[in-house]
Amino acid sequence: MESNNSLQIGTASGTLLSIVPNIVSEDIVKTIILAVVGATVSFMVSLLLKWLTKIKNK
Numbered sequence: 001m002e003s004n005n006s007l008q009i010g011t012a013s014g015t016l017l018s019i020v021p022n023i024v025s026e027d028i029v030k031t032i033i034l035a036v037v038g039a040t041v042s043f044m045v046s047l048l049l050k051w052l053t054k055i056k057n058k
Helices: 005-022 025-057
Strands: none
Touching: none
16 A cells, blocks of 8 residues: 555644644743743752762761
8 A cells, every 4th residue: 555645744734734823822931931840840859869868878
């Protein structure tokens, strides 16, 4: 069975173009802020756990 690339590309681009108008700039900013907060909290927790295991092993 042959693969029809134009059908796949058309379907993917149509889906993308139907999603793009629904994305609001506020959502993008909120997502960026949440990603920064999540990365910061993750980093702090990993430092805390590293410090706690270092104390425990002494």
